[in-house]
Amino acid sequence: MAGGLSRPLSALLHPGIRPARQLKPDLTDTVYDLAIIGAGVMGLFTADFARRRGARVLLLDEWRLGDPRAASFSLTRSIRNDYLDPVYARLAFEARKLWLDFQRETGESFLIECGCLNLAKASITPDLSATYAEQSYRVLKGLHLKAEAFDREGLGARFPQFDVDLGRLDVEAGFLHVPPITAALLARLRAANVAVAENATVNRIGRRQGRIAIDTTAGERLAERLVLTAGLGTNSLLARIDGCDLRLPLRPDRPSESKYLIPPLAKLAMFTPRRLPVFAYLDVGIYGHPMLEGKTPGVKIGYYNPPDVRTQVTSITSVQSFVEACMPELKDARVVDVEGADQCSYDLVADDNFILGPIPGLPGGAVGTGWRGTGYKFAPLIGRTLMELALETRTVEDISRFAPERFEVSRAG
Numbered sequence: 001m002a003g004g005l006s007r008p009l010s011a012l013l014h015p016g017i018r019p020a021r022q023l024k025p026d027l028t029d030t031v032y033d034l035a036i037i038g039a040g041v042m043g044l045f046t047a048d049f050a051r052r053r054g055a056r057v058l059l060l061d062e063w064r065l066g067d068p069r070a071a072s073f074s075l076t077r078s079i080r081n082d083y084l085d086p087v088y089a090r091l092a093f094e095a096r097k098l099w100l101d102f103q104r105e106t107g108e109s110f111l112i113e114c115g116c117l118n119l120a121k122a123s124i125t126p127d128l129s130a131t132y133a134e135q136s137y138r139v140l141k142g143l144h145l146k147a148e149a150f151d152r153e154g155l156g157a158r159f160p161q162f163d164v165d166l167g168r169l170d171v172e173a174g175f176l177h178v179p180p181i182t183a184a185l186l187a188r189l190r191a192a193n194v195a196v197a198e199n200a201t202v203n204r205i206g207r208r209q210g211r212i213a214i215d216t217t218a219g220e221r222l223a224e225r226l227v228l229t230a231g232l233g234t235n236s237l238l239a240r241i242d243g244c245d246l247r248l249p250l251r252p253d254r255p256s257e258s259k260y261l262i263p264p265l266a267k268l269a270m271f272t273p274r275r276l277p278v279f280a281y282l283d284v285g286i287y288g289h290p291m292l293e294g295k296t297p298g299v300k301i302g303y304y305n306p307p308d309v310r311t312q313v314t315s316i317t318s319v320q321s322f323v324e325a326c327m328p329e330l331k332d333a334r335v336v337d338v339e340g341a342d343q344c345s346y347d348l349v350a351d352d353n354f355i356l357g358p359i360p361g362l363p364g365g366a367v368g369t370g371w372r373g374t375g376y377k378f379a380p381l382i383g384r385t386l387m388e389l390a391l392e393t394r395t396v397e398d399i400s401r402f403a404p405e406r407f408e409v410s411r412a413g
Contacts, residue, residue, distance in 0.1 A: 008364070009051050009346065016274045019385065020290060024157050026210075026334065028223075028224070030058075030195075031211060031222045031224065031236075032055075032056050032057075032058040032195070032221065032223040033050070033055035033056045033222070033225065033391065034047075034055050034056075034057050034058070034223060034224070034225045034226070034243040035045075035057075035060065035212065035225070035226050035236060036057065036059050036060065036062075036216070036226075036228075037058070037060045037061070037202060037226070037228050037229070037230055038203065038230035038231065038233070038234075039059050039061035039065050039191070039198075040229060040231060040381050041181070041376060042229040042231040042368055042371075042375070042379055042383060042386070043059060043072075043227070043381050043386070044059075044065075044185040044186070044189065045185065045382065045389075046229060046368075046381070046383040046386040047189055047383075048185060048188055048189065048383065048386050049193055049383050049384045050390070050391060051188075051189065051192040051194055053074075055387075057194045057197075058188075058194075058197065058221055058223060059189070059194060059196045059197075060214070061196075061200065061220070062199070062368045064198045064199060065186060065196065065198060073178065073182055075177070075295065075296050076175045076176065076177060076178060076289050076290065076292070076296060076300065076372070077175060077176055077376040078173075078174075078175050078278050078287065079092075079096060079099065079111065079176050080092065080141070080170050080173035080174075080176060080278065081096070081140060081379065082137075082140060082147075082170040082310070083106070083139065083144075083388075084136055084139060085137065086142065086143060087107075087212075087401065088374075089139050089140065089145070090376060091381060091397065092377055092378065093143070093145060093172070094374055094397070095377055095379070095380055095381035095382075096172060096173075096377075097347055098168040098380035098384065099111055099176070099309075099377075100382055101380075101406050102322045102380055105367045106184040106188075108180045108181070108184050108353050110175075110176055110177045110178075110321045112172045112174045112175050112176070112177065112273045112290075112292070113173075113174040114173075114175055114277045114278060115169050115170060115171050115172075115277040115278065116167045116169070116170040116174065116278040116279070116280065116289060117162075117169050117277045117278070117279045117285075118132055118133035118137070118167065118170070118174035118281070118282065119164045119166070119167055119278070119279060119280065119281045120132075120134070120165060120166040120167075120277075120281065120283065121134060121163075121281075121325065121326055121327075124281075124314045124315060124316060124325060124326075125283045125284070125312060125314065127257075128165060129167050129322065130165070131283050132283050133166055133167065133168040134168060134282075136168065137149060137236065140170060142220060142377065142386060144172075145170070146170075146171035147169060147170055148169040150166070150167035150168070150169065151165070151166065152166075154167075159277075160329070161218045161271065161276055161280070161327060161329045161330075162326055162327055163325070163326055163327070164326050165297075169277065172391075173218055173277075173409050174277070174278055174323050175256065175273075175290075175375065176277050176377070177292060177295060187277050197216065197218055200216045200217060200218050201217045202208045202214060202215070202237060202240055203215045203217070203240065204240050204360070205226070205237070205241040205242065206241070206242035207242070207363075209251055211224060212224070212225070212362070212364055212365065214226070214335055221254050224359070225365070225366075225367075225391060226359075226362070226364060226365045227367070227368070227386045227390050228359070228365070228366070228367040228369070228402040229355055229367075229386065229391070230369070231371075232250055232252050232347045232369075233345050234367060234369045235247055235248055235250060236311065237287035238367075241362050242367070243361050244360065244361035244362055245360075246294075246359065246360050246361065246404060246405075247407070249350035249351075249407060250347050250349060250354055250369065250370055251347075253348050253373070254304075255302040255303060255304035256285070256302040256304055256305075257302065257304075257318055257319050257334065257339070258301075258303075258319075258338035259300070259301050259319045259335050259338060260291075260296070260297040260300055260336060260337075260338055261298050261299045261300075261301060261319075261333035262297060262299075262333055262336065263291075263297035263329075263330060263332075263333045263336055264296065264320040264332055264333070267332075268291075270329065270400070271291050272290055272291060272292070273292070276299070277290070278290070281322065282385075283312055283317070283358060284304070284312065284315075284322070285303050285304050285305040285316070286301065286316065286319070286322045286326075287301070287304070290301060298333065299330065299333070299336075300338060301322065301323070302319070302387040303317075303318055303319050304373075315394065320335075321336075327341060329340050332357070345396065346371075346372060346373030347370055347372070348372055348373070349370035349372060350407075352407075353370070353402055354367065354368075354370055354371060354372070354378075354406075355370035355402060356368045356385060356399050356402040357389065357400075357402055357404050357405070358403075358405075359406070360404065360405050360408050365391070366386055366390050367404055368386050381397070384396070385397055385399060
């Protein structure tokens with residue numbers, strides 16, 4: 001159906017997802033090498049890397065896998081390297097390599113490599129050299145990552161959808177189509193007989209006979225190691241760990257606005273990934289994705305002031321004001337609200353850095369959370385790192401910056 005969805009949103013979010021193998025009551029005495037609480041994309045990738053290593057894995061979640069309420073399950077997510085912080089830019093590029101590996105292994109096509117174009121317009125942000133577009137471009141070039149620079153004339157020739165003065169293209173970027181990723185991960189875990197406990201509420205976590213004992217509504221589960229990937233539910237779980245005083249400064253957030261813009265039929269082609277990249281004007285809180293015909297309703301544009309960017313007071317105060325000023329080819333588009341998980345849901349951190357590392361007070365425990373609304377693109381890298389924390393003696397990446405212990409309250413009197 002041109003310009004819209006051919007099936008209900010729920011069917012697009014979860015095509016072909018069958019229930020994962022459930023625990024049976026007689027499995028309560030099984031000792032797992034690794035238990036993972038939280039079966040969003042971070043938990044699924046952690047389980048996938050652990051089962052590849054030969055570990056016996058248990059995956060627990062308070063909801064069902066692929067629940068549309070969960071932040072991990074949506075239609076599309078950006079994949080880009082254009083961070084102002086070189087550490088995050090490099091990690092994003094390393095994660096992209098793992099996404100490409102996963103795509104090759106599964107035979108699925110879910111990574112749409114259309115690039116990510118950062119925009120700026122002098123009438124809105126007069127100092128173009130200080131814009132996010134220009135600063136992130138310098139970071140990419142400093143890391144020797146592929147990037148292209150466009151002035152107004154060059155943009156008009158390459159990307160006539162925009163009316164701006166400056167564009168900086170992160171070439172090895174684009175967006176991820178989420179439903180086939182979720183389906184592929186679940187299929188791999190099912191094939192490997194990874195044990196799954198859905199709708200499982202955790203009451204208490206402690207130690208018994210040298211192992212981690214997880215008391216749930218379905219009974220007690222035992223594991224040698226534990227990983228928490230529960231997003232905004234992490235503090236609730238930490239409070240259930242015997243002897244663990246760690247509490248993390250997490251808070252939820254969402255974009256101020258998120259819209260699908262459905263162009264007239266005659267214009268559809270210019271808003272597909274063949275001609276339109278992912279785009280952003282982060283100085284004013286704007287980001288957007290091309291439309292995937294039959295898979296997303298239209299061009300997705302969000303308005304949000306990210307916490308790691310100093311936004312300016314400008315004439316851009318909504319999606320519509322951005323379209324009027326910078327994307328006039330969408331003025332005649334039909335506008336509908338983005339609903340459910342596809343709006344994006346953020347778990348923000350007080351110091352604006354990921355939380356990734358061992359859990360103080362729980363030997364054999366690790367946690368990953370605080371992805372700041374930007375975590376999905378890092379998921380395979382995070383999953384591999386959490387597996388390494390749990391099952392190996394070292395991690396490939398230096399994650400000392402992200403250590404949870406930085407939030408541990410000192411008991412010194």
